[in-house]
Amino acid sequence: MLIKNATPSQDGFRMPGEYEPHKGCVMIWPIRPGSWPYEGKDAKKTFVEIGKAIAESETLWILADAAHVEEVQDAFTGIENVRVLAIPTDDAWARDVGPTCVINEAGQIRGIDWQFNAWGGTYDGLYAHWEKDDQAAEKICQALELDYYSAKHFVLEGGSIHSDGEGTLLVTESCLLSPGRNPSMTKSEIEETLKQYLQIEKVLWLPRGIYQDETNEHVDNVCAFVKPGEVVLAWTEDTEDSQYPLSMACLEYLEQERDAKGRKIKVHKLPIPKKPVCITKEELEGFVFEEGEDCREEGERLAASYVNFYISNGGIILPQFGDENDAVAISMMENLFPDRKVYPIYARPIIVGGGNIHCITQQIPGQC
Numbered sequence: 491m492l493i494k495n496a497t498p499s500q501d502g503f504r505m506p507g508e509y510e511p512h513k514g515c516v517m518i519w520p521i522r523p524g525s526w527p528y529e530g531k532d533a534k535k536t537f538v539e540i541g542k543a544i545a546e547s548e549t550l551w552i553l554a555d556a557a558h559v560e561e562v563q564d565a566f567t568g569i570e571n572v573r574v575l576a577i578p579t580d581d582a583w584a585r586d587v588g589p590t591c592v593i594n595e596a597g598q599i600r601g602i603d604w605q606f607n608a609w610g611g612t613y614d615g616l617y618a619h620w621e622k623d624d625q626a627a628e629k630i631c632q633a634l635e636l637d638y639y640s641a642k643h644f645v646l647e648g649g650s651i652h653s654d655g656e657g658t659l660l661v662t663e664s665c666l667l668s669p670g671r672n673p674s675m676t677k678s679e680i681e682e683t684l685k686q687y688l689q690i691e692k693v694l695w696l697p698r699g700i701y702q703d704e705t706n707e708h709v710d711n712v713c714a715f716v717k718p719g720e721v722v723l724a725w726t727e728d729t730e731d732s733q734y735p736l737s738m739a740c741l742e743y744l745e746q747e748r749d750a751k752g753r754k755i756k757v758h759k760l761p762i763p764k765k766p767v768c769i770t771k772e773e774l775e776g777f778v779f780e781e782g783e784d785c786r787e788e789g790e791r792l793a794a795s796y797v798n799f800y801i802s803n804g805g806i807i808l809p810q811f812g813d814e815n816d817a818v819a820i821s822m823m824e825n826l827f828p829d830r831k832v833y834p835i836y837a838r839p840i841i842v843g844g845g846n847i848h849c850i851t852q853q854i855p856g857q858c
Contacts, residue, residue, distance in 0.1 A: 491637045493600065497686040498639060503592035503600055504689035506855045507655030507715055508801045509827075513599065513856035514549030514571075515802065516630060517541055519562050520582040520850075521555075524617065524783045525843040527776025532839035537582075538565050540800075540807055540847060543833040545571040547804030551634070551854075553577045553584070553626070575633050580608075580623040583845055585710070586647035588852035589627040589638060592688065599856045601631040601638035602687055604646040609705045610670025611645070616704060616844070618782025634854065644683050645671045649708035649849055651684070654715045657691035657750030659684060662699045664707040671706075692750035696743055698736035700724060700762075703793035704784065710848045711795045713740060716758065716826045719749060724795045725759035732791075733762055760796050760822055763813035767794035773842050786842075798846035799823065800853075805830050809837035809847050 498504070517537065520526045526533040544550050549571045554562045555578035566572045579587060586609075589601030606624045608615035631638040652660040665671070666680055675683075681693045699707025712724045723740055726733050744755050771788045779785045796819035800807040806823045810816045816834065823832045840846050 493637055493639045496639075498592045498600065498602065499686045499689040502594045502689075503598075504594070504655070504657075505590060505592050505651075505653040505659075507653055507718070508853055509715070509717060510655050510855060511857055512548045512803050513854045514551060515544050515800070516551045516553065516584045516588045516852045516854065517850055518579050518582040518584045518587075519552055519554040519558050520843065521558060522581045523778035524780055525581055527773050527842065533843060534565065536835065536837065536839040537850065539835055540850070541566065541572065542569055543805060543807050543835070544800070544802045544851070545569055547802050549573065551575050551630075553579060553630070555579075575630070577626060577629045577633065578622050579626050580617065580620050582843070583649075583849050584852040585649045585845075585849045586705075587623040587626040588648060589631050589636070590648050590651070590688070591636070591853070591855050593855050597856060599636055599854065601627060601636045603627040603631065603638055603640050603642065604644055605642045606647065607645050607670070609647065610668065613670035614668070614706075615670060616784040617780070639687070641687055647705065647708065648852055649705060649710040649845075651688070652709050652714050653688065653690070654718045654749065656718045657689070658718075659688060659690045659693045660696060660709045660713055660715065660721070661693060662696045662707050662709045662712065664698050665705065665709070668706040690750075694744070694747055694749070697739045700793040700795050701732040701736055702791045704844055708849075711793055711798050711846070712737070713744075714797050714799075718751070719753040720756040720758065722758045722760040722797055722822070722826070724762050724797045726762050758822065758826065761815045761818055762796070763794050763811045764815050765813055767792045767811050767813075767838070767841060769842055792841045794841055795846070798848040800847050800851045801827075801830070806832045807847050807851070808832055808834050809840070810834045811838060811841075812836065
């Protein structure tokens with residue numbers, strides 16, 4: 491049911507932290523030729539590996555169009571807690587097109603249906619047609635029997651916000667203030683909208699994100715809460731790396747800020763891959779781009795970051811890149827989440843599509 495004439499904050503609903511209990515997780519089957527080379531052959535295998543890890547501790551809903559429902563069912567044969575939803579989309583970025591869910595003290599769950607415009611609309615969006623993506627959040631809420639709020643007046647993607655569950659929200663200025671999102675709104679108006687829909691008291695505006703992140707630098711690729719008052723920040727000690735000034739700007743900002751509860755924020759520096767991850771000629775030859783779609787180039791640096799992990803009820807689904815810092819990331823996550831199992835998953839088949847593990851997952855909070 492669509493909730494009218496109210497906002498989540500007015501109704502006592504808040505955006506929980508990702509580390510709070512989940513009812514489940516939403517993913518979308520990857521089939522877009524301009525995102526997933528060679529008909530998504532490798533991407534689909536990786537999506538299944540990620541989906542199986544998530545399904546070990548929470549329900550997994552996978553969206554697919556009618557032509558691919560059977561393929562998804564076959565891919566997850568014998569795996570419990572997996573449900574296929576026949577909902578068509580334009581691509582597979584569930585984080586950005588799925589609903590942002592909020593909860594109240596009674597444990598009720600509601601969704602928020604933001605406007606989606608392919609990360610910038612006609613200004614700098616990544617593809618020309620996104621109508622099915624923009625309808626996905628509403629259809630997911632209906633399929634899961636969730637009441638929801640329409641926020642179609644406001645362009646926002648789930649990857650551009652990260653909540654601590656206690657009134658603090660992480661965002662990046664580079665994304666939320668980009669001309670392709672809400673150009674008629676001031677920074678204070680954008681912040682007030684976030685507060686009204688997510689029951690937020692303090693918005694932390696990180697200046698930048700990950701170098702070459704084509705989403706205008708989503709926050710979920712550069713910084714994430716691991717518990718209230720603590721974050722991981724993508725980091726490099728290499729002052730010659732293009733990421734260095736971006737991460738340093740974020741660190742300097744965080745060191746002078748406090749959260750909604752007045753706590754000084756503890757920053758854990760999570761290194762980026764030592765060697766830049768770049769797209770190859772072979773991978774590039776597998777894409778089929780349509781008119782108006784952002785094209786990739788051979789040797790282009792991809793926005794690889796270990797921060798783009800997913801927190802499931804029982805695990806940390808952690809991207810790996812075949813890099814010497816893979817082991818460093820695993821060790822850090824094991825220390826930061828001692829009660830969860832770390833699932834290291836080679837994520838190159840996802841990052842060639844333009845995102846990573848957090849980008850293809852969207853949690854539905856609540857009890858299983």
